[in-house]
Amino acid sequence: MVRCFTICVLFLAAGAAFAQGEKERHVATIDADGVQRVRIVGGSYFFKPGRIVVKANVPVEILVGYDSDPTAVEAMAMQAAREVQTSVEGAVATFQPTVRFSSFADLGLRGTVALRAKSIDDQAAVRHEFIRRLHSAFRERGIVVPTLVPPQPKGSGL
Numbered sequence: 001m002v003r004c005f006t007i008c009v010l011f012l013a014a015g016a017a018f019a020q021g022e023k024e025r026h027v028a029t030i031d032a033d034g035v036q037r038v039r040i041v042g043g044s045y046f047f048k049p050g051r052i053v054v055k056a057n058v059p060v061e062i063l064v065g066y067d068s069d070p071t072a073v074e075a076m077a078m079q080a081a082r083e084v085q086t087s088v089e090g091a092v093a094t095f096q097p098t099v100r101f102s103s104f105a106d107l108g109l110r111g112t113v114a115l116r117a118k119s120i121d122d123q124a125a126v127r128h129e130f131i132r133r134l135h136s137a138f139r140e141r142g143i144v145v146p147t148l149v150p151p152q153p154k155g156s157g158l
Helices: 002-022 070-085 120-141
Strands: 058-063 098-104 110-119
Touching: 002 110, 058 070, 058 120, 070 110, 070 120, 110 120
Parallel strands: none
Antiparallel strands: 058 110, 098 110
16 A cells, blocks of 8 residues: 555655756757757757747748749849748748749749748748738739649639
């Protein structure tokens, strides 16, 4: 009976220590060289993804048809990226996004837009909002995103 009680007390103590550890977060600081660093003493930490807070890059690949004006595409992507960086919760408002074309692909010009989120958990929301805004801008300006699937006529339900 005493042994069972002792084991129960140990489990309760371990659970309380574990719950206390869940509140602890390590925030990476950005040094003068631009590298994020967090100091964790060996043996005092076990991996929990949400416990180390780092700013996370959010690369978004874009592809536009060869008949698109790259300068106009770059301007639309930059405008959408700047809006997202300054207005979306979870985006780093001070980060200056970049747009870089990287290759001539089979279907068009391929490029990457670099955004930044406050944490890994925020990447999806930042990426989602950027793609949504850029898609709207492309539609308004008639920029076609090339695809192997032929376009469906309007009203076809697809």
